[in-house]
Amino acid sequence: MAHLKHRHAAPCRGSCTSRIRCVIPRAAATVDPLNLLKGIFKPANNGTPAPQGADFTKQVMSEESKYVLQTYARAPVVISHGKGAKVWDAEGKEYIDMAAGIAVNALGHSDSRWFAALAEQAQQLAHTSNLYHTQPQVELAKRLVENSFADKAFFCNTGTEANEGAIKFARKWARVRAGVDPYDANASAPYELVSFTSCFHGRTMGALALTYKEQYKTPFYPMMPGHRLAEYNNLDSARAVIEKGKTAAVFVEPVQGEGGITPSKLAFLKGLRELCDEAGALLVFDEVQCGLGRTGKLWGHQLYGVEPDMMTLAKPLAGGLPIGAVLMKQHVADVMKPGDHGSTFAGNPLVCHVACTVFDIINNPTFLTSVEQRGVRLREGLKRTMGGNPHVKEVRGVGLLVGVQLDVMAGPVVDTAREMGVLAITAGKGDVIRLVPPLVVGDAEIDKCCEVLGQALKRL
Numbered sequence: 001m002a003h004l005k006h007r008h009a010a011p012c013r014g015s016c017t018s019r020i021r022c023v024i025p026r027a028a029a030t031v032d033p034l035n036l037l038k039g040i041f042k043p044a045n046n047g048t049p050a051p052q053g054a055d056f057t058k059q060v061m062s063e064e065s066k067y068v069l070q071t072y073a074r075a076p077v078v079i080s081h082g083k084g085a086k087v088w089d090a091e092g093k094e095y096i097d098m099a100a101g102i103a104v105n106a107l108g109h110s111d112s113r114w115f116a117a118l119a120e121q122a123q124q125l126a127h128t129s130n131l132y133h134t135q136p137q138v139e140l141a142k143r144l145v146e147n148s149f150a151d152k153a154f155f156c157n158t159g160t161e162a163n164e165g166a167i168k169f170a171r172k173w174a175r176v177r178a179g180v181d182p183y184d185a186n187a188s189a190p191y192e193l194v195s196f197t198s199c200f201h202g203r204t205m206g207a208l209a210l211t212y213k214e215q216y217k218t219p220f221y222p223m224m225p226g227h228r229l230a231e232y233n234n235l236d237s238a239r240a241v242i243e244k245g246k247t248a249a250v251f252v253e254p255v256q257g258e259g260g261i262t263p264s265k266l267a268f269l270k271g272l273r274e275l276c277d278e279a280g281a282l283l284v285f286d287e288v289q290c291g292l293g294r295t296g297k298l299w300g301h302q303l304y305g306v307e308p309d310m311m312t313l314a315k316p317l318a319g320g321l322p323i324g325a326v327l328m329k330q331h332v333a334d335v336m337k338p339g340d341h342g343s344t345f346a347g348n349p350l351v352c353h354v355a356c357t358v359f360d361i362i363n364n365p366t367f368l369t370s371v372e373q374r375g376v377r378l379r380e381g382l383k384r385t386m387g388g389n390p391h392v393k394e395v396r397g398v399g400l401l402v403g404v405q406l407d408v409m410a411g412p413v414v415d416t417a418r419e420m421g422v423l424a425i426t427a428g429k430g431d432v433i434r435l436v437p438p439l440v441v442g443d444a445e446i447d448k449c450c451e452v453l454g455q456a457l458k459r460l
């Protein structure tokens with residue numbers, strides 16, 4: 001394929017490892033991207049709204065409960081704006097954002113490069129559907145493919161949709177591989193999908209069937225048939241359910257996020273690869289939370305040197321715009337035909353152009369090393385400020401995917417920390433404090449977070 005024109009919204013700093021040739025003259029590419037916006041968009045107050053009173057907060061919360069379906073137990077805070085790793089609520093209170101919209105805002109809030117890419121593409125073309133070709137989608141796919149194990153990318157809009165896609169691709173792959181006509185309703189082929197205790201793969205019906213927590217599933221019974229559960233990090237348990245002629249695919253998070261920030265053991269992931277190969281099943285890595293730089297590696301599985309057949313991505317890929325992706329080997333891609341799967345919004349030019357900018361910033365050895373170093377600082381800091389507390393069983397994680405395992409529920413600590421100006425979340429059985437800050441979080445912010453969490457735990 002001829003080289004496509006490579007548009008840089010952010011200045012081309014020579015950090016882009018994509019093999020796509022940049023045809024923009026160097027001088028043009030180094031123009032301040034925000035100059036592009038002069039005269040186009042003038043945010044009121046530089047994007048910093050004036051604080052509102054407590055009445056405003058009450059009104060938003062009360063109207064939320066009146067008009068929005070009540071499926072979230074939200075904290076009693078109205079977030080108004082953000083910059084870097086900080087956000088402010090509508091009353092002007094400042095927080096260090098160690099949640100990053102659940103591991104999404106990789107570049108933090110209001111990053112000028114992100115904003116420039118968004119504005120640049122928005123004034124050109126936002127959406128066309130997949131009825132037509134668009135350049136930004138191809139550019140993003142190229143970056144993902146050329147910097148991973150994969151040969152093809154499929155785009156969708158969320159993490160659960162990425163897993164939903166991977167489930168469909170695996171099911172069809174198993175039918176084709178079994179030598180049956182995949183469109184024959186009476187044909188039989190392997191269709192079982194294996195997942196693991198404490199996993200989280202999403203909440204749509206296919207991904208939900210794989211997800212561990214029973215309370216997420218029971219109200220919506222019956223679940224999709226063909227799911228087998230094995231114990232995480234237990235190869236014997238996996239061996240008992242991965243069967244030749246039955247298993248289509250095995251789904252695993254290289255580092256479990258929602259389940260409690262638990263890294264896979266090396267022998268476990270290696271063993272799963274072997275078991276899948278022996279059984280003729282696909283190995284699927286769900287890197288929706290641990291992928292794209294969060295572990296200090298571009299992909300979480302690079303910590304292990306084990307490659308999947310498919311990988312699902314979402315959260316940080318467009319730094320806050322909705323996007324998901326499934327990356328796959330050619331032998332999987334080969335079974336999918338036009339009409340087999342699709343989505344109206346998926347891979348639209350707006351989100352893909354922004355995602356290219358996010359990808360180019362993260363896919364830089366200096367940036368990835370800084371994530372690793374910030375992660376070390378965070379874990380060491382937490383050990384210093386919390387480690388002596390008898391309620392702390394372990395501080396664990398990798399890169400900026402960090403968990404503090406308590407022997408009590410973490411909710412009250414998270415609530416107190418929020419009152420003290422730090423946003424964190426829970427994980428596991430509710431007994432883990434989960435910290436997934438923007439990958440650009442500063443040292444001072446990390447140190448303050450550790451101090452605040454230490455004090456919040458003491459107040460238990």
Ligand SMILES: Cc1ncc(COP(=O)(O)O)c(C=O)c1O
Pocket residue numbers: 102158159160161163200201202203253257258286287288289290314315
């Ligand atoms: C590992 C993993 N997979 C899938 C999902 C689902 O992603 P989404 O909420 O975008 O549907 C999540 C969300 O937390 C996740 O952590």
